[in-house]
Structure formats: structure tokens, C-alpha cells
Amino acid sequence: MSDVTIFAPSPTLTVTLESAADDADEIHLHAGGQGVWQARMLHRLGISVTMCCTLAGEAGQVIRHLLADDAVEVVAVERRGRGSAYVQDRRGGERVTVGEETGDPLDRHDLDELYGAVIREGMRSGIVILSGPADDESLPADTYRRLAADLREAGCTVVVDLAGERLDAALEGGVDVLKISDEELRHHGLTDDSPRSVARAMAAFHHRGARTVIVTRAEEPLLLLDEEGLLEVTPPKLEVADSRGAGDSLTAGVVAGLVRGDSARTAITLGAAAGALNVTRHGLGTGEAEAIAELRERVRIRPVKEDSGASEGVSPDGLAALADTEGEA
Template sequence: MAGTIAVFAPSVWVTVTLEQDAQEEDDVHLHAGGQGIWIARMLRQLGAQPIVCAPVGGESGRAFRGLTADWGIELRDVDTSAPSPVEVSDRREGDERRELARTRPPVLTRHEVDELYNQTLETALAAGTCVITGQFPERSLPVSFYGRLAADLTRYDVRVVGDFHDAELSAYLEGGRLDLLKVSDGDLVNDGLIEAGDRSEQAALAAAAELQEQGAGAVVLSRSDRPVIARFGEAVYRVTGPELSKVDSQGSGDSMTAAFAAGIAAGLDTEPMLARAWAAGAANITRRGSGGASPGLIDELLTHVTVDRLEAP
């Protein structure tokens, strides 16, 4: 569907998940984790070739590199003096995760920041399309990193899809152009753009319009169990589809972001791209493992997605 796509992933970690097998015995799963990795995994499912730029270090970093390679994801990492974070969670008593432990992300040194910036810029310029993700749960990089990156990617006409918010988003929009922003309404509540408790379409559309005024070309709001709302220029859309049995909702929004990046890289029109993004997000919730979904299931779900164009408020 699309060619090479750069993915800037400042926050990555190793996940250790405790589950129970069919005989109700303890089962342990190790995976590469983080928003950028989950986006890259779905990009692979959609036929694109993601290249992830991320800080990786220590013993946990060695495990992370191997786990990423298992998914066929190319990694251009910056070796850090501090180890990569590890998250340990328990799912033995149901589908919901209970976090048992999480090590802190490293604060990068000046030289590590510079190397990560150069790797990201080089990869994005070569690919022509780049996905930008945020920092979680704490910042390893200065917020100014996003503003510098925005200015340089805009200068060289790199197509950029963003899935981040708060100070990183503000810095990016001040620095340059963002072709498409995928963000959740929950994040915009935390940022003060949507009033807490107001889940109306009007509130979502007003927030999207404000983000466009700040410099986002298109804005797509995922809204948990409610229809997706999107603004592309002056055009406004509502995206709906049938409900599916949820196994794991983590990574659903990241799967949508991957579909938008792949669609932009491939030159898809707006409505087919919105439908594919919804299908990718929906397929993600039917299995354990963020960013994992059958391409065949995504194609089948496409036939059940409705994209309605609304009157602009």
C-alpha cells in the first residue's frame, strides 16, 4: 500500500505480561512496547516499511532490539547510557491489565539528543513521510526538540502525521506544518480543549477547528466507544462501524494513526482513508498485542464502515 515511512518513537520499552494459558497455568509474554512500535507494527500489516528512530540502551535495550526484529521492524536506534524502561503487568484475572512495575525512562544526554535528532531527520527526509509520537509516561527529551523537527521537516516538504498532544504538540505547531493530527478526545480534555464530561460532537468539532487554526492541516478525534470525528480542511466527517468483542483496546488509536500514515504515503482519498483507519483500529481490539491485526480482517471490516460528511458548524 505504501513505501518507507519514518516513525519517531521517543518512548519505547520492553513489556512483560503475565497471563494464563488454556490449562490456567502461568504464561509470560515479552514484547517490544511503546506507541511508535505499535504504529510500526500496524504499518507492516498494511504493507508499508516502517523505520523506527528511538533511544535504546542497557540490558533491556538488547532485549528490545531482538523483539523488534522479530516483528520485521527496522530500527535505527541511538544507544543510550541508561537502560530502556521495562513494564510488568498482570492479566491473569481478566482482560484488563494491572501494572505491577515500571522502570523510569532515561533522560537523554546532550549527545544522545543530538544523535536522535540527526537519525530522525535523516530517516524522515529519505522516506518522505514521517509519524511523530509523544513522550510517555515522562519526558526524556526537551520539548524544543519537537519545534526544531517541525521546522526542518516542513522546510523539506516531508508529509507528517502526528499522534501526540500537550506541550509537544504546541511546540510542533509553532515550528512548522502538521499534515494530519490523530488525537483522542480524552487527551484534549487533559489539554483543556474539551470540557471534562462533554462528549458531544459539537465539542469535538470545536476542538478540531481550534487545532486547525493552530496549524494542523487535518484533525481526527478518536472517541472511545463513540463515532470518530474528523475535519479535513472545511470538510467534516463522522465515521462509524459495527461493534466488535473487545479483547484488548490498547493500541487501537495507534493502529488508526498507522493507517493514516500509510494512506497519506499512498495518496488515498479522504473518505477511503478514514474508513481504513477505523477498520484498522477496530481490528486491533479483537486480539492481544497492540498493533497486531489481520490485513484480511481489516479488508472485511471496510465493507461495514460508514463515512458520513456532515454540515460544518
Template structure:
């Protein structure tokens, strides 16, 4: 068993193409190209390993191109519990526009996952998750799996006493939030757009985001963290609502920044930090990742130095 386990059911090899400027319809000459073993749960595990927290990772990989994942997980010291199936893990394209400091994602379809394969992964996940541990369920679902997959896994893990952190969107998130209190995760990390989808209305100002986060927390989720891009992030519990402001950062790549924030949130929970310190750590993870390519953190001292610069203020009771 492991204190922290991540699940990635739809991993990807992230191929990042760096361009001076992205112009639709034009021919481009890339500055550089790099490939990283990715997927949200994999990225979270990588950042946690960089921080020094023992972590296991499971999910589904295509056996025809599993080598990049094997190499990455071994290099980071992550306990590799992935299930291999025939075929290739998808490749996602990320077009990094240096001129706009923005990234355009092109996500390809994933592997075809049968109920039998999912049952194998479920057994590994449950076996690896300690009763008082943290399980991170992250990323999209393969199209062959039902939308309530995360809800069913959360229900079982909660029954064992684990805290489930969910980072999903679309139908998978909607199904989890509608599955009843016994299937609600301990924490979720929507961005503003995903929160708007749940609230079914625009959230143009911070007060609107706070109101929606409170409503989501009141539904039975102990911790709601909302990533707000350049505005930082909001953290809402029953006792307090905090707004963490990001530090000034020289951005090298935004790939995996949201996953790094989730990793910082998990690290704070694992270490039993107060909410304000957890918020600082989450934003420091994200800011630290922004300074380099791939889902990697700088050294621990550098992350702690960033955390000390992050301003956290009360946003409401």
C-alpha cells in the first residue's frame, strides 16, 4: 500500500512543439520539440516524487509504446503499477506559442478499454491505496468507459477510509458530482470554466466564483480548490475561503501547471498543513513548474522560496 496513489485511465505522450508565434493556416518552423510521458495522474505523481513524497501510479498503458512511461517513472522513483494492454498510448500535441505565452492542446483519442481491463485496474488501485491514504483520480476517461467510472471508484475508496482527490471535467465530473454524498470526493480542483459548467452560468467576477465554490462545498465536498489562471486559486472549506495570489513568474511552459497545483494540494494534505499553507504550496508547485518544461519541479528549496512569496487572503467565511 502507498500513502498516495494516482490513477490515470487515459494517459498520453505529450509532444510539445515550441513556436515563435502560432498563426492558423500558416506554415511554421518549430524552435524545439520534446516528448514527455504524461496524463494528469502521471504528472501529479511526477511532481509529488520531485517533492519527496513516496507515490504509486496506476492506470492503463499501451504496451507498444510504454517505454517512455517506464523510464520516467523509474527515474522519478515512482512505484509503477500500470496495467498494460495491446496497442499504443495516445500522443497529444501541445503547441507552445512564445509570442502569446499560450499553449494550444490537440488531444487524440485514447485506447479502447473493456470492463475487464477496468476491473483489473480497479483491483490494483484499491489494493495500493491505504485506508488512511490519498487517491488522486485525474484526467479524462477513455471513450469506452461510462461517465460514472470515477464516481464508482470514489465510493469504494471512501468506504475504505481513503481521501479521494478528483481532477476531472465534462461528463465524468458531472456524474461524480451527481452520484450522491457517499460517492463525493474529499476534494476537487475545477478551473473557472469547469465551475461555470457545473453552476450553469457565467462566473465573471471573483464573488461569483466564491458563491459557486461555496455551493459546491455545501453539497458535501470538504475542500473545493478553483484554479483561476493568472488570478491564482481559490480554496474553500466549511471553515474558510482563501484566495491565493500567484507570484510573478517567468513562464517557460504551461504544460502540466494545473497538475502541479493538484500535486501541491495533495502534498499539503499529506503533510497535514493548515489550509493557508496548503494554498501557498499548491501555487508554489504550479509556479515552480512554469519555470521549466514538462511536469517537473525545481528543487525543494526553490519551491519553498516561492511559497514564502505567495500572498493568501481571506475571501469569505
């Protein structure tokens, strides 16, 4: 039995071309995708993971072996057809996509089998991350509503980092922790990036079904909102080598804290540290646990007042007022 179950419907085979020190070409193969990057960071933090996914075609067979190298237990629905994969050229310093395949959508039978596996493994671990597919056509968005509702009914803690229709569906089912970027908030109607406006949008998500809402804001401090109020979380600012995967590392760090019995308010410091370290690396979802632990001591947290940003908490009544004035995000 693993500590955490991850729903990763369509992991991706990534092939990357890079330049070696002697000007030769290097070719790297990895398993990738949101759920994989979350699983990789959880493993770095000493948390065991079961990944429920589909594996299709040649790409799927390679992904299975690569996940085993990352010490991820794989519960897979194997199917015919094309799996998700891409080839990127990074020899010039920037990521240039040479070729990409999103893979075939799941049919009804494969989805039913995968759904049952997530419920079974989720009940065994007690905490489930619902991650996104390779593309919007892989499976119906309503799958996330059903999974969120059924997992919580089964007593599981549900954590999501989703977007668009999948996010809306998961909120309808109800989630314990929602991690979202301010960029995604803008897709939901946010026009003002001020902390108060972001807090209003967070409160709307809170009242739509997310017990705890975490918002990343690029170079600005993170924000966390729950029944106790609003927190501002400031991680150390490190030099950025690659910002991709930082949000997934943050989510994984929060979940690692929850597994160890932390509240979300305490776990956010581990998540912020994991995300901060990940941007210094080219490997997504990577970083040494010892370095993350040291960075965690340097994460600053302060409660935020509704009107002025002073060091006072937003009351539960204040949360309701924020949501009422903003309406749905």
C-alpha cells in the first residue's frame, strides 16, 4: 500500500535533445506529464506513490519501465493505439518541440477499468491527487466530478491542480485542497491581480467546494485560503533555470506534508520549498530532500487582513463576504 495515489490518465513519453560538454548530442528519455512530475517529487520527499494510468502503444511500454526507475508503483490499463509522447530540442537553450502526439482518447471500457482502480487504490492510501490528461480530448471532464465525489465519500483526501472544465467538474464533486495559478484565475474572470481581488476569487472557489485554496502568483508570494483565513507565503527566490514543473513540485510538497500529519497551513511551507528548488533544475519534479528541508526553514508566512494586508487573519465571516461580493470566479 502506498502513501499517495495519483490519477494520471495519460502519462507522456518525453524525448529531449541536449548538447553535451564536448558539443556532442545527448538524447534523454523520461516519463512526463503532471502526475509523473508530482510522483517524482513525492518520491524525492520519501513518500511512496501508486499511479493509476493508461499505457498505450510503444510509448506506454517505455513509460512503464521509466516509472519503475522512479520507484513509482504503476496500476495501468494497457490498451492498443497511440500513447502520449513528444520530442523537444533543447540544444539551443530553449525548448523547441520537434514532434508531439497526444495519444488516443480513452474508450468507455478503459475508463471504467481505470476509474475502479483509482477508487480501490485511493481507499488504500487515503489521499489522492487528481492530475490532468495529456489533452482535453483524452477523457470527459465530468470524470473529475465523479471521482472527487466518490473518493471523498470513501473517506479520501482529494487534492487537485486542474484547469478549465476539469477544474469546474472537480469543484462540483468537492475537493480538500485546490492548487491553482493566478493565470488560471484570469481565465475564470480575474481582471485585477491585487491580493484582495485574488482573495475574492479564492473565496469563490472555497465556497464552490474547495476546503483549502492555494494560488501561485509567479514571482509574487503564494496565497492560501481556508476556514481560518488568508495566508501569504513567501519562499526563497532562487535563480530560475526552468520554471516548468514548479507548481507540480509545490503540490507534491503539500501532499507530502499532509501524509505526515501536517495541516495544509503547515504543509504549504514544504510545498513552497519544493517548488522553489525545482526552478533551479532542468529536471521537472526533482530536487534533494535535504535541500528542500533547509529551504523550508526560510519560507515566510504571515496572515493577511481583508482590507489592508496587515498581519491579522481574515475571519470566516470575512470569507463569506469576499465570496458574496465577487460571486463565482
